[in-house]
Amino acid sequence: MLSSASHTRFAPADRMKALPTQFFASLVGKVGRMQAQGHDLINLGQGNPDQPTPPHIVAALQEAAAKPQYHKYPPFSGYPFLKEAAAARYKADYGVELDPETEVAILFGGKVGLVEISQCLLNPGDVCLVPDPGYPDYWSGIALAGARMVMMPLAGDHDFLPDYESLPADETARAKLMYINYPNNPTGSTADAKFYEETVRFAERHRIAVVSDFAYGAIGFDEEKPRSFLQTPGAKNVGIEIYTLSKTYNMAGWRVGFAVGNAELIRLINLIQDHYYCSLFGGIQEAAALALTGPQDCVGDLVHIYKQRRNALYSELERIGWQAKKPSGSFFCWLPVPQGMDSAGFADLLLEQAHVVVAPGIGFGPHGEGYVRMGLLASEERLREAAQRIGRLNLF
Incomplete structure (x- = not known):
């Protein structure tokens, strides 16, 4: 018999070596160690609905799970009834007409679609424009495709919207794909009709495919309903939008979402998924269709909870002297770190001395430095307590 010391070593493919480091894995490790020591942590560092x-x-899932037709392989690209439900939701919420057969693709959660689209469009060396700060999984798909990222800085004095005119002309000329994301993770900002019109014109001019990550599309505050990219004239000609049920209906663990929009991009997503999956369990698809077509009071109730939490947290932040702009959408708060500190050091300090977990901004890209992200994913009482613990450190 071979001893354990003589196991064969396997060299990973180059694409595995090119994957970006999971910045937040080390944060999760630190949090785990603190919890193991028995500390009472208030974890506001992740984006997991509570x-x-x-x-x-x-x-609906419990009932559907017993139906024998769902115990067989589902249709490769998903059941038509779920695509019809997605199209109906977009028609009701945004006035957007979609052909369920050619303009809707079922996804194993939005994250999968965000990674797959890079595989569909990018060759090694191609350029993809990504928001900075932005959701790190955009980077993963680009790395797997062997393509190259060009960052689009998001600055507070520009409402955390990319300034297309300031991007290097030679890079935009090479770009084949771009990601946008509003309501935004991590900044909590939203986009207006004018920005989306600029995006369509920019994409048309440079022949760039647009991916609008609309994961937080249901969560807007202060009587402002977030806009869908597809509400913009010409949007379907240049791109798609990716929606997930994770945030709207607290279905993060169910792994169900969809892509909608440009028929050619939808065809490519369905094609690549034919080689990976045989679609979602039919019972989940039936329950997801009910979520989309059934009563939507639960969505309004959820947004109200996040709004109350936001207001409770910011009143306490103001009391301790931490000045920050309230988010207009999503369930994230983007908070400046104290002068003279960097985001990773400040996050470590809050973890170790206040036992409050936040995500350092640098993990979302170079322009995330100087901020931390805090999620509204605990009760009002716990959010107030988190701010009070931080206040006792006398940093502001």
Whole structure:
């Protein structure tokens, strides 16, 4: 027998070596060690919804799970009824007409679509424009395709919107794909019709495919309903939008989302998924369709909870002297670090001395430095307590 010391070593493919380092893996490790020591941590560093899935959606899955037709392989690109439900939701919420057969693709959660689209469009050396700060999984898909990222800085004095005119002309001329994301992770900012019109014109001029990450599309505050990219004239000619049920209906663990928009991009997503998957379990698809077409009161109730939490947290932040702009969408707060500190050091300090977990801005890109991200994913009482613990450090 071979001893354990003589196991064969396998060399990973180059694409595995090119994957970006998971910045937040080390944060999760630190949090785990602190919890193991028995500390009472208030974890506001992740984007994991803390409320349960609404009962009527759970009941629909329980009932659907018993149906024998769902115990067989589902259709490769998903059941037509879920695509029809996605199209109906977009028509009701945004006035956007979609052909369920050619303009909707079912996804194993939005993250999968965000990574797959790079595989569909980018060759080694191609350029993709990404927001900075932005969701790190955009980087993963680009790395797997062997393509190259060009960052689009998001600055507070420009409402955390990219300034297309300031991007290097030679890079935009080479770009084949770009990601945008509003309501935004991590900044909590939203986009208006004018920005989306500029985006369509920019994409048309440079022949760039646009991916609008609309994960937080249901979560807007102060009577402002977030706009869909597809509401913009010409948007379907240049791109797609990726939507997930994770945030809207607290279905993060269910792994169900969809891409909508440009028929050619939808065809490519369905084609690549034919080689990876045989679609989602039919019972989940039935429950997801009910979520999209059933009563939407649960969505309004959820947004109200996040709004109350936001207001509770910011009133306490103001009291301790931490000045920051309230988010207009998503469930994230983007907070400046004290002068003279960097985001990773400040996050470590809050973890070790206040036992409050936040995500350092540098993990979202170079322009995230100087901020930390805090999630509204605990009760009002715990959010107030987190701010009070931080206040006792006398940093502001």
